[in-house]
Amino acid sequence: MAVPTLCEVEDLNVHFPLRGFSAWLRSLQDGKPPIVRAVDGVSFAVEEGTTLGLVGESGCGKSTVARCLVRLNRPTAGRIRFAGTEITNLDDSAFEKMRPHLQMVFQDPTASLNPRLSVRRTVEEPLRLHTELAAAERRRRTEAVLEEVGLGADLADRYPHELSGGQRQRVNIARSLVTGPRLVVLDEPTSALDVSLRARVILLLEELRQRHGLSYLFISHDLATVRYLATRVAVMYLGVIVEEADAAELFAHPAHPYARALLAAVPIPDPDARRDPFTLSGEIPSPIDIPSGCRLRSRCPLARPVCAEPVPVREVAPGHRVACHLV
Helix, strand or coil: CCCCEEEEEEEEEEEEECCCHHHHHHHHHHCCCCEEEEEEEEEEEEECCCEEEEECCCCCCHHHHHHHHCCCCCCCEEEEEECCEECCCCCHHHHHHHHHHEEEECCCCCCCCCCCCCHHHHHHHHHHHHCCCCHHHHHHHHHHHHHHCCCCHHHCCCCHHHCCHHHHHHHHHHHHHCCCCCEEEEECCCCCCCHHHHHHHHHHHHHHHHHHCCEEEEEECCHHHHHHHCCEEEEEECCEEEEEEEHHHHHHCCCCHHHHHHHHCCCCCCCCCCCCCCCCCCCCCCCCCCCCCCCCCCCCCCCCHHHHCCCCEEEEECCEEEECCCC
C-alpha cells in the first residue's frame, strides 16, 4: 500500500542577484547582471510519517530549500504543494492558516530564541498567534509539550541564558510541536551541540516522530545521524539533487561519484574496516559560474567529455535515482 505524499517540491529554483562593485563589473562584461543560483531545479517528496534526509556540503543549497518550505525565502520558480494545497504563491493571510501544520527547528538554538521571553512564553506564543484557545488551555498544552521534550515545570519560567545548549534546542522543538504540525523542517538541529547532547536530541526527535506520526525534512551534513533518522535520502551538490534513494539502499550502494565521496569521508571507528577510497579533487565551483553538464565534472576523477552535456536522471534500482552520465 502506497504511503500518501504530504509535501511535494517540483523544479524549485532560488536565484539571488549579486550586488556591489564586482557585480557591476561582471554585468559590464557579460551584458546582464550576475545571479547566484543557490537552488537550481530541485524536486523531491516527503511522505506521511517518514523522514527525508537532505544532505550535502555547506553552501549546496539545503537550508535555502528549507527556508522556502516555511516561507522565509520566496522561490524564483517552481512549485511547493503541502497537504494537497499549492502553497508557493499563497498570499500571506492564506499561508498563515497553513503555518500551524508546517513548522521549523533552526540550526542555532540560541539565536532562534527571544532572550526576553521565558521558556513558557516562547512555547505558548504559537498558540496565541494561531489558535483561539483560552489562557488555561494554552497553559495546559504548553506544560504538556514541555514535559514531553524532557523539560520539567521548574524550567518553564527560566530565560534562554539560564539554559544549556541542549535545553535551548528542546525549547525550540517544543515550540515547533505545540500547534500539532504534520511536517517539521529540521535544519541541522544538532550541529551546534556537543556529541552527548546530539545523541539525546536525535533520540528525542525519532521518539516524537513515531508518537505523533510526524513527517520530517531533516537537513544535515552529518551522515551518521541521517542514516539513523532518515527513511529516504536526497544528496545535494551545488544547488541540485544528484542522487535519491531509500536510506538503506543509498548507504549500501551509492552510485553518484559525489555520494561515494561523501560516504568515503565518514569516519569509521575500526582501523581494519574496508572502505571505498574514492575522493574528489579541487574546490567547489562558484554558484555564479555553474559548469555546463554535470556540476561535479571539474572535481570528479571519472569525468569524461560526455559529462559536459546535459545530465540524464536514471533509475538504477526501484526508487533509486541518479543524475550521472556514467551510471
